[in-house]
Amino acid sequence: MTLLWSRADLLAATSGHFPSTTPSDIAGTGVSIDTRTLRPGDVFIALQGERSNGHAHVRAALDAGAAAVIVHERCDIADPRILSVADTLVALQDMARFARARFAGRMVAVTGSVGKTSVKDMLRHALEACGPTHYAVASYNNHWGVPLTLARLPAGAAYCVCEIGMNHAGEILPLARMVRPDVAVVSTVASSHLGLMGSVDAIAREKAEIMRALPPGGTGIIPAGITGEDYFVLNAAGSGARLWRAGYDATCTVTVEVTRHDAQGSDLDIRLPGWHGQARINAPGRHMAANAMLALAAADACGADMTRAADGLATFRPGTGRGAITHVMHDSVALLDESYNASPASVRAALDLLGLVAAGRRVVVLGDMLELGTFAGHEHASLLPAVRENADTVFCCGPNMKILFDTLPSSLQGGWTPDSELMAPIVRASVRAGDTVMVKGSHGSRMDRIVAALRADTVQAGLA
Ligand SMILES: Nc1ncnc2c1ncn2[C@@H]1O[C@H](COP(=O)(O)OP(=O)(O)OP(=O)(O)O)[C@@H](O)[C@H]1O
Ligand SMILES: [Mg+2]
Numbered sequence: 523m524t525l526l527w528s529r530a531d532l533l534a535a536t537s538g539h540f541p542s543t544t545p546s547d548i549a550g551t552g553v554s555i556d557t558r559t560l561r562p563g564d565v566f567i568a569l570q571g572e573r574s575n576g577h578a579h580v581r582a583a584l585d586a587g588a589a590a591v592i593v594h595e596r597c598d599i600a601d602p603r604i605l606s607v608a609d610t611l612v613a614l615q616d617m618a619r620f621a622r623a624r625f626a627g628r629m630v631a632v633t634g635s636v637g638k639t640s641v642k643d644m645l646r647h648a649l650e651a652c653g654p655t656h657y658a659v660a661s662y663n664n665h666w667g668v669p670l671t672l673a674r675l676p677a678g679a680a681y682c683v684c685e686i687g688m689n690h691a692g693e694i695l696p697l698a699r700m701v702r703p704d705v706a707v708v709s710t711v712a713s714s715h716l717g718l719m720g721s722v723d724a725i726a727r728e729k730a731e732i733m734r735a736l737p738p739g740g741t742g743i744i745p746a747g748i749t750g751e752d753y754f755v756l757n758a759a760g761s762g763a764r765l766w767r768a769g770y771d772a773t774c775t776v777t778v779e780v781t782r783h784d785a786q787g788s789d790l791d792i793r794l795p796g797w798h799g800q801a802r803i804n805a806p807g808r809h810m811a812a813n814a815m816l817a818l819a820a821a822d823a824c825g826a827d828m829t830r831a832a833d834g835l836a837t838f839r840p841g842t843g844r845g846a847i848t849h850v851m852h853d854s855v856a857l858l859d860e861s862y863n864a865s866p867a868s869v870r871a872a873l874d875l876l877g878l879v880a881a882g883r884r885v886v887v888l889g890d891m892l893e894l895g896t897f898a899g900h901e902h903a904s905l906l907p908a909v910r911e912n913a914d915t916v917f918c919c920g921p922n923m924k925i926l927f928d929t930l931p932s933s934l935q936g937g938w939t940p941d942s943e944l945m946a947p948i949v950r951a952s953v954r955a956g957d958t959v960m961v962k963g964s965h966g967s968r969m970d971r972i973v974a975a976l977r978a979d980t981v982q983a984g985l986a
């Protein structure tokens with residue numbers, strides 16, 4: 523296993539102190555902030571969260587074989603592995619900067635309103651085919667997720683892919699400066715988190731901050747025509763970085779032609795500054811093809827072997843609830859499971875995908891989109907044209923989706939319930955052989971209950 527954190531490096535990174543008895547052979551092979559997933563050899567950092575405090579788990583971390591435990595509260599346990607610092611979150615961030623500084627590979631940061639994790643995971647599949655690649659776990663994209671990814675970065679990796687998120691103004695730049703990307707990719711600008719940001723223009727301005735963390739000669743990559751394109755152009759120019767626009771016409775630096783869409787994915791013909799070739803993305807929909815184009819552009823900007831990168835991309839599969847199509851109810855019904863999350867842009871993308879792949883009746887089941895604040899009513903109602911175009915019957919759950927439901931023509935109204943638990947048996951009873959069903963809603967709307975009901979072998983009462 524790779525040595526990540528020696529005693530000397532921990533001390534140098536954090537300016538903390540060990541008890542004087544500490545042996546000098548600390549060998550941290552990982553970094554953990556949660557004892558439930560801690561592996562022997564991990565450096566455990568006791569973070570103070572909103573709902574939990576890692577300091578309550580110091581004993582558990584030591585017993586589980588932590589190589590070192592970093593604390594800032596007074597601790598009655600005498601153990602040579604305990605490193606005391608002034609603030610554990612700052613220590614994590616200091617470790618992140620230290621690990622970033624000793625990393626000599628190519629660093630990529632991905633941000634955007636939707637599609638960050640998709641692009642990040644596509645890119646890591648592409649880069650893993652070219653050399654040792656480190657990447658953010660899940661959606662680790664916030665004030666602890668980004669530094670945790672960096673603190674786990676092996677110095678000898680060839681590539682690192684970080685995800686950077688935000689829901690408030692001012693969050694992107696400090697995280698991007700910690701990451702110090704050679705390549706910055708923006709997937710989309712859309713109305714996710716509109717409630718806290720106020721306008722799509724403000725969201726574009728915030729996303730464009732990532733370009734300010736690029737070095738001279740670095741590469742920014744954006745989809746051509748992205749909302750607020752000028753902000754990205756200006757900020758990249760301010761850094762002395764080049765900006766690649768990726769799109770479908772010849773004016774773009776990166777162009778893609780989708781030669782075929784099917785229910786499992788798309789075939790692409792891609793022209794990059796350093797490569798022209800074909801690629802396959804095994805995730806269906808125009809939005810996933812667009813994400814794949816950005817991922818391959820980022821691989822090219824990293825100087826990767828693009829034939830290998832394209833082969834690696836083909837091994838990507840969508841995660842649970844993120845757009846995979848499977849067959850349920852004795853293979854009689856196609857299920858497009860989008861239940862993991864929803865925002866206006868991703869619901870439109872999923873509806874577009876449904877229209878693209880459905881052969882029979884198109885059944886749409888939508889749960890509330892959250893974090894839209896005072897814009898919720900408008901944003902839910904604004905889905906009407908996309909729904910009319912791509913659905914034959916629509917089921918809605920939750921108070922916000924009621925707004926959309928009430929505007930639907932009666933021929934499209936399948937039913938409305940206050941929550942997904944009540945909706946699950948209704949949808950299950952309504953679908954017929956040959957239907958394609960798309961289920962989507964914000965994580966908190968628990969649309970996975972509908973998916974579970976459709977997957978169950980037989981109709982069950984009271985599914986939860
Ligand atoms: N380019 C895109 N345009 C529209 N929707 C997209 C795009 N890429 C992904 N999506 C959809 O958006 C949803 C979230 O995708 P993903 O997890 O990749 O985004 P994210 O930005 O990482 O989200 P989070 O903020 O939750 O981390 C999924 O339903 C996915 O299908
Ligand atoms: Mg994500």
